[in-house]
Amino acid sequence: MEDPLNKFYQQFQLFVQNNPNVISAARAAAQIPESAKAVIVLSPYSLSHEFRREWVSKSYKKTIVERPERLLAASMGIAAAITMYPALFTLKSAHTAQSSLLSPHVLKVHGSQWPQEVLQLCKHADARLSQGELEVPPNWNAGDIYLTSKTIEALQGTIAAVETGVDSIFTGPSLEHISNRVFVAIRPPGHHCHYATPSGFCLLNNAHIGIEYAADKYDVTHAVILDFDLHHGDGTQDICWKRAGFKPDEKTSDEGYNEFGKKFAEFPKVGYFSMHDINSFPTESGFATKENIKNASTCIMNSHDLNIWNVHLSKWSTEDDFAKLYKSKYRTLFAKADEFFKNAKTEMNDLGKPFKGMVVISAGFDASEFEQTSMQRHSVNVPTSFYTTFTKDALKLAQMHCQGKVLSLMEGGYSDKAITSGVFSHLIGLQNQDWINEWGSEQVVKEIVRGCKPNWKPYKTKKSRDVIRIWAEEVIRLGRAMIPEFEEVLFKEAILATKANVVDSDVPTSIAQRLRKSHVKEEKRLPSEAPMEETKRSQSRGRTIKNEKPKEAVPFVEQELSSEEEDDDYEYDEELNKTFNRTVEDITIDDISRHLETLELEQIDDATPKYKEEQKQRHLQSNGMYKIPSSRTTQHLKQKVQSSQPTYDDSDISMISHISTAPKHTTRSGRRW
Numbered sequence: 118m119e120d121p122l123n124k125f126y127q128q129f130q131l132f133v134q135n136n137p138n139v140i141s142a143a144r145a146a147a148q149i150p151e152s153a154k155a156v157i158v159l160s161p162y163s164l165s166h167e168f169r170r171e172w173v174s175k176s177y178k179k180t181i182v183e184r185p186e187r188l189l190a191a192s193m194g195i196a197a198a199i200t201m202y203p204a205l206f207t208l209k210s211a212h213t214a215q216s217s218l219l220s221p222h223v224l225k226v227h228g229s230q231w232p233q234e235v236l237q238l239c240k241h242a243d244a245r246l247s248q249g250e251l252e253v254p255p256n257w258n259a260g261d262i263y264l265t266s267k268t269i270e271a272l273q274g275t276i277a278a279v280e281t282g283v284d285s286i287f288t289g290p291s292l293e294h295i296s297n298r299v300f301v302a303i304r305p306p307g308h309h310c311h312y313a314t315p316s317g318f319c320l321l322n323n324a325h326i327g328i329e330y331a332a333d334k335y336d337v338t339h340a341v342i343l344d345f346d347l348h349h350g351d352g353t354q355d356i357c358w359k360r361a362g363f364k365p366d367e368k369t370s371d372e373g374y375n376e377f378g379k380k381f382a383e384f385p386k387v388g389y390f391s392m393h394d395i396n397s398f399p400t401e402s403g404f405a406t407k408e409n410i411k412n413a414s415t416c417i418m419n420s421h422d423l424n425i426w427n428v429h430l431s432k433w434s435t436e437d438d439f440a441k442l443y444k445s446k447y448r449t450l451f452a453k454a455d456e457f458f459k460n461a462k463t464e465m466n467d468l469g470k471p472f473k474g475m476v477v478i479s480a481g482f483d484a485s486e487f488e489q490t491s492m493q494r495h496s497v498n499v500p501t502s503f504y505t506t507f508t509k510d511a512l513k514l515a516q517m518h519c520q521g522k523v524l525s526l527m528e529g530g531y532s533d534k535a536i537t538s539g540v541f542s543h544l545i546g547l548q549n550q551d552w553i554n555e556w557g558s559e560q561v562v563k564e565i566v567r568g569c570k571p572n573w574k575p576y577k578t579k580k581s582r583d584v585i586r587i588w589a590e591e592v593i594r595l596g597r598a599m600i601p602e603f604e605e606v607l608f609k610e611a612i613l614a615t616k617a618n619v620v621d622s623d624v625p626t627s628i629a630q631r632l633r634k635s636h637v638k639e640e641k642r643l644p645s646e647a648p649m650e651e652t653k654r655s656q657s658r659g660r661t662i663k664n665e666k667p668k669e670a671v672p673f674v675e676q677e678l679s680s681e682e683e684d685d686d687y688e689y690d691e692e693l694n695k696t697f698n699r700t701v702e703d704i705t706i707d708d709i710s711r712h713l714e715t716l717e718l719e720q721i722d723d724a725t726p727k728y729k730e731e732q733k734q735r736h737l738q739s740n741g742m743y744k745i746p747s748s749r750t751t752q753h754l755k756q757k758v759q760s761s762q763p764t765y766d767d768s769d770i771s772m773i774s775h776i777s778t779a780p781k782h783t784t785r786s787g788r789r790w
Contacts, residue, residue, distance in 0.1 A: 120626070121161065121212040121601055128598040130631055132200070132591050139203060139632070149204055152292065154629070155547045156285040156299040157195055159210045159599060162274020163188055163304045164606045165267040169242075172249050181263070182492065182531035183305055183318035185606055186569060189596070190533040191302045192603075193565050194540025196595035197556075200588065203628055205548045207296065209285065210600070214277030215270065218321070222329035223276065226322055226356060228368070231313035235320060239269045262315050272321055275303045279327045279526065286475075286522050287335040297521035298512070298547050300480070302540070306528040308350030308479045309399070312359055313367035316352060317398060323526050324477050325356050325387070331475055331524075332385040339461040339474045341454045343511055344391040345504075346481025346529045347430075347493065349413040351399050353479065354425055357389045361422035379421075388424035388457035390450040394484070395429040396495040418453060419460050426453040430484065430497040439500055451510050458518040474519040476511055480504075482530030482539030487562060489532040501538045501557035508546030523547070533566040541565075553700045560690060561585055561697065568593030571608050580689050584698040 120126075133139050164185045168178065199206050217223075218232040242252035242264040252264045282301040289295040307324060309317030324342050331337040342357075344350045359365050364378035373380050393413065396402040400413045417423050428447060433439040458474055465472040482488070486498045508525075515523045525547065530536040538557050545552050555561065564586055567573060575590050597603060 121210045122208060122599075124601055125208070125595065125598040126626070126628075126631065128594050129199075129203075129628060132595060133203075133631060135591070149629075151207065151289075151294045151629075152296055154205055154207045154296055155544065156207045156209060156282070156296045157544070158278050158282045158285065158299060158301040159192075159208070159212075160188075160274050160278035160301070160303045161210060161212050161600050161602045162215060163271050163278070163302075164600070164602050165274070166271035166305055167265060167267065167606075168263045169246050169265045170251075170263065171246070180260070182489075183261070185304070186533070187304055187530065187536055188302060188600065189603060189607055190530075190536035190566065190569050191527060191540050192596040192599040193533075193537040193568055193592060194542075195300075195302065195544065196592045196599065197537070197541040197565060198544035199595065199628065200592055201545070201556075202548060202550060203632055205550075206544070206628060208599075208628060209281060211274060211278040211281045214281060215273035216276040216280055218269070218272060218276070220276065220330075222333050223321065223326055225329045225333075226312075226325045228313060228365075231367075232321075234313075235272070235315075236269060239264050239266055242266055242268070257315060258317075261318050262320070268320070271305070275305070275323065276321070276326060278303050279323055280330055282524055282526070283327055283331045283335070286524060287331065297515070298523045298525075300525040300527070300540075300544060300547055302527050304527065306346075306481065307526070308344060308346060308353045308481070308528050309348070310352040311355045311367070312365035314352075317348065318529075319352060322352050322356055324350075324353055324479050327524055327526065328385055328387060328475070328477060335473070336471075337385050337473050337475050338465060338470070339458065339472065340385055340387045340477055341457060341474070341514070342387060342389050342391075342477045342479055343450060343454065343507075343514075344389070344393070344479035344481070344528070345484065345499075345507055346391075346479055347394050347484035347488070347498075348398050348481070348529060349393040349395075349400060349427065350389070350391055350479055350528075351409065351412055354389050354391070354412060354415070357387050357423065357425060359383075360385075360387055382422035386422070386424075386461065388426075388454060390426045390454050391479075392428045392430060392447050392450060394493075394495055394497050396497075397493075402495065418456060424453075424457045424460075426450060430499070432497055436500055436502070439503070443503070443506065447507075448510065451514055454514055455517065458514075462518075475522040475524060476515040476519055478508070478511055478523065478525040479528045480525045480539075480543055481528030482535045482543075485530065485532075485535035485539045487532060487534035487538050488530070489535070492531050501542050501562075502552045502554060504539050504542035505546035505550075505552035508543050509549055512547070512549055533569040534562050537566050537569070538562045555693065555697045555700055558693065560693060561589070564589035565592050568596055573597070582691070582694060582698075583689060584694045588697070 167185055168181045195208075199208075218236055219229075223232055238253065243266045245252045246265065251259055253259050253262050278301050282299040285299045286295065286297055303323065305318050305320055307319050307322045307326075309315075310319035310322040328337065328340045328342075331340070342350075342353060344353065355365070360383045362380045362382045364371070364374050364380075371378075395410070395413055399405065399409050414427055414429070415425050416427060417425050426449070428450060431442055431446065433442055454476075461474065462472045482504070483492055484497075484499045485504075486500055488498065511523060512521065515521050525543065527540075530539055542552055542557060545556075567589070573593065575593075576586060580586075
């Protein structure tokens, strides 16, 4: 079977050939072990879940924002991060993996009846749809939940992708091949799904399933879920109550529970820490029930086997305002998560049992400043840089307690701009690098998301120094080549403007190997051959240069753009392009090791003697392996580095009061039902 990433790798090879400055990243790739790279897991089967009520109006279809196209937008963000740090990511595709909804770790989260019900509804969905009938039960929120027979395939693929992510951070051929950090691009999301109730686009709770799988296979005893989605993860929190031993609302049998509906808490134990908009779903102002508002405002630590902390988003005007909010209010989540882990270690020590933890991020991007107003109806959001900052803090938490194990699962985010920019920023943080504000500017994001159009075509003309547009087209080509099924599911009849050129069959099989191969070719070239090679490369792009030694390459500027589509209101911003170009140049010579080495400083005091020795040996090896030659410093990064010591302040935790609790209902997308 052909490698599903083959087309991406071919396109990546062209990217390297077209951008000589990337070759210097090969020097870094050769010295960075696989264990230092973040893994990105793609889930092609997630495309199978589609809205198929063909009889509804076009305007109604537009309200169904949880759509397969979300994966394409995520791929754009992934591609953007890879172009900036091609040596720091490993790409995997869960293309052949499908796990049963009846797997033990799914049943432990959702019980035996709920997965069976989902399977049966999906099997009969197509027949109902063909007759013009709703395929979901009348008590479901039909404005947000839809099914087809292919939804089974999507859910099985999503479970498998989550398992692949967990496997990536816990097992490998050797310690040098285990990466501590992984981002899994999946849909549908999961944090609204309760024990046996779907909600807000969610049919299974992906975060809890991943934790249960990690407990079953890798003996994880405690996990923290950090949720930065715009909406409260009511389903995730509800399942935490179940784990604490409280009877789920949907469970009818009282067997095993005392008169107060409580039994012994289950392992693994999970703490839930969320920041969200208290006025958005499922606590939509004017529609929320009193119970939902209470749930989204719960703050309880180390009591009744519960560890839950909710913080509500506030408005901000400037990035400085937001920075103050983050330090005084949002960072409280990490203080509470730290408290959870410390108490857990004490508990396990008292029981004479080993502690093993992990950090899970429910990575929803609908709080982004780029999210559509129909989803973000109450004017609270976060800047794009937030996703880097929050993720880096999550890495610190994981280093303190979990040997750096971080599993990030995609949740919400519904506009192309929000998903693309959010994933981009999140992945930069996942590798402990610094976010550059120019990367998240309106013009840059606008150029990348052009690639989310099914009939995208590259530009016909360009300015000679329009670095942003040229870089964006590289990103788009890589993103659209990431999952072959995009063409079948999303592009369909649309004619792709460019197809990946066929490269020699002797190609490497990963990003790092391609960088290394290109690096080797550059090193082997004789000085007299360099100009001729450059001439050939330029001629292949449709132009000719003199046979002379080329000047220092400027990233992405050597390519021609061609398209029938033009942007009449586009204004070339020369200063932004110059600044953006400098950031791209600096990336390739920045001493990445100063960021990565901080991720090797695990606290191993609570680990077993065997693990201590393994980590000691690994750290001794990595100190030498991570050092990357750097001929100059990166000033713009140095200026942006802030104190790594977090400041915690519990005095400004937002609570809820005086809110109408009229018993009405709303959908995640804003429609009443």
